[in-house]
Amino acid sequence: MYKIILNVSILSLCFMASCRQNTRGQAAESGVKSGVESGAGSLFLADPTIFLDSGTYYLYGTGSPEGFRVYTSGDLVHWSIPAQDSLALRKGESYGEKGFWAPQVFCHNGQYYMAYTANENIAIAVSSHPAGPFRQDTLAPIKAPTRQIDPYVFFDDDGKVYLYHVRLADGNRIFVAEMTGDLMAVKEETVKECIVAASGWENTQKADWTVAEGPTVLKRNGLYYLFYSANDFRNVDYAVGYAVARSPFGPWEKTADSPIISRHTIGCNGTGHGDFFRDKNGDRKYVFHTHYSGAAVSPRRTAVISADFIPGQGRETDGMQTDAKTLFFPEANEKE
Numbered sequence: 001m002y003k004i005i006l007n008v009s010i011l012s013l014c015f016m017a018s019c020r021q022n023t024r025g026q027a028a029e030s031g032v033k034s035g036v037e038s039g040a041g042s043l044f045l046a047d048p049t050i051f052l053d054s055g056t057y058y059l060y061g062t063g064s065p066e067g068f069r070v071y072t073s074g075d076l077v078h079w080s081i082p083a084q085d086s087l088a089l090r091k092g093e094s095y096g097e098k099g100f101w102a103p104q105v106f107c108h109n110g111q112y113y114m115a116y117t118a119n120e121n122i123a124i125a126v127s128s129h130p131a132g133p134f135r136q137d138t139l140a141p142i143k144a145p146t147r148q149i150d151p152y153v154f155f156d157d158d159g160k161v162y163l164y165h166v167r168l169a170d171g172n173r174i175f176v177a178e179m180t181g182d183l184m185a186v187k188e189e190t191v192k193e194c195i196v197a198a199s200g201w202e203n204t205q206k207a208d209w210t211v212a213e214g215p216t217v218l219k220r221n222g223l224y225y226l227f228y229s230a231n232d233f234r235n236v237d238y239a240v241g242y243a244v245a246r247s248p249f250g251p252w253e254k255t256a257d258s259p260i261i262s263r264h265t266i267g268c269n270g271t272g273h274g275d276f277f278r279d280k281n282g283d284r285k286y287v288f289h290t291h292y293s294g295a296a297v298s299p300r301r302t303a304v305i306s307a308d309f310i311p312g313q314g315r316e317t318d319g320m321q322t323d324a325k326t327l328f329f330p331e332a333n334e335k336e
Contacts, residue, residue, distance in 0.1 A: 041331040043071065043079060044299035046233075046289040047102040047150075047214065049275040050076075051130055053112075057279075058130045059330070060088060060103045060114075061289070061302065067091050068103050068116065070131050071332065076279060076304060080333045088132030089114055095123040095139045102150045102214065104275065105130060113183065115151035115163075122151045122165055124183055142185055148175075150273075153183065154217045154248065162248050164194070164215040164226070171196060172211040174228055176249060192249045195228055201259050202230035204237040214240075214273035217248075220309055223317060224248055229272030230259070234297050236269040237262065240288065244317050257319060261288065261305070266324045268303070269294060276307065284308045286322070303329050 045061025052058075059071040059079060070088035071079035088105075091097065096118020103116040112127045114134040121141035125134035142148075147168040154162045161179040163186050166172050174195040177186035197203050197210035214229040227242040241258025245251060263269050274288025286307040289300040306326035309318040 041333075043302040043330045043332045044292075045069070045071075045302045046300040047273045048287045048289060048302050049104050050277045050285070050287045050304075051105040052277060052280065053107065053130045055280065056130075058088075058105065059287070059302070060105060062101045062103075063299070064100065065091075065098065067094075067096075067100055068114070068134075071330075072131065073330070076285075077328065077330055078333055079330050082131050085132065088127075088130075089116065089125055089134040090132075094125040094134060094136045095119075095121070095141050102273070104152055106153060106155075108155075108183065113153070115153050117149040117151065120147040120149055120168065122148050122163070124151075124153075143188075144186075145188075150213050150215060152215045152217060152275075153179070156219070156248060160248075162217075164217055166213045166215070171209050172213045174212050174215050174226070190249075194226060194250050194252050195243060195254075197230045201237070201239060201241065201262070204231055205235055207232065216275050218276060220318060222246070225320070226252055227276070227320075229274075233270060233273065233300075236291070238270045238272045239263070240272050240274070240286075242320060255317075255319075260307075260320050260322055261286070265322070266290075266305070266327055270297060270300065271303075301329055303327060 045063045048061035050057055050059050057073040057076055060068050063069055067087045067089040069086050072082055073079045099118055101117040103114050105114050112130050114125045123141045125136050127134040148165050150166040152164040162176050163179050164176050167175050173193055175191055175193050178190040179186050195212045197212040203210050211232050212228050212230050216227045218225045224245045225242055229240050231238045239259035239262035243252035243254045261271050268290040270291035272288055274286050276286050278284055284307055285304055287304050290303050291297050292299055305322055307322045310321045312318045
């Protein structure tokens with residue numbers, strides 16, 4: 001395994017049966033306090049992603065049977081539903097009848113794209129605005145020989161585009177494939193398996209059907225870092241780890257310091273399935289979900305934490321640092 005350095009600050013007295021207490025500390029933006037009281041005002045989007053465009057943050061995630069809700073914010077803490085519509089993608093205007101999960105939004109060639117899961121398939125819809133509406137001319141998923149979920153579209157330096165995703169076959173397993181130029185299909189001959197959950201932190205319940213899901217990929221100094229969540233999302237030990245490779249196809253070496261986000265590091269159960277983004281100051285953040293409480297999984301709460309690489313101090317690879325003191329739970333407000 002690669003030897004990775006990790007420096008995770010632990011919240012004192014935070015590891016309890018529930019994470020519904022206040023967690024106070026400095027958040028992403030200057031002058032913003034982290035932590036909110038659970039209950040009224042909390043945001044409940046699972047598998048979340050945050051996209052920054054023209055000074056406005058857009059938040060999407062799993063939470064509606066009708067599609068994907070969108071919230072907007074100027075400071076990452078206070079979020080509102082846009083006045084025009086609460087759904088960025090609506091059932092009937094794009095592929096899918098149920099199971100709207102795990103969206104990713106990105107801008108490419110002047111258009112906004114949403115990659116998402118529905119009907120345990122992956123689809124991509126397009127919009128002229130990050131708030132939507134995201135639609136398809138022809139309602140159809142990306143073709144695949146098996147069920148697949150949790151898309152992450154990665155643009156490499158050489159212009160090639162890859163779809164990291166989860167295929168449901170003898171477990172939730174992470175795969176990658178090169179995409180076609182229009183981003184509406186993959187080159188099936190390029191499909192390659194990346195991550196299979198094994199033992200230890202990845203399978204604390206020793207389940208026969210192991211789970212590795214929610215991939216996100218970052219590239220740094222010529223190396224690829226694949227972040228993923230392991231264990232069933234209902235497990236209190238749902239957590240985030242990562243692996244490193246010299247190619248977008250792998251082979252991937254799991255890091256010895258994983259998991260980097262777990263109930264042991266931030267004091268909340270069921271921590272995982274998120275996405276990296278940069279705030280207005282250029283600082284890297286990770287948005288993810290936690291269980292509602294120590295006793296209840298749902299509705300899963302949206303959370304944000306600061307995260308960034310730290311130099312490997314002579315090693316080939318760098319580590320990923322998170323700081324539990326920066327953890328906060330975004331607040332939902334009324335419509336703008």
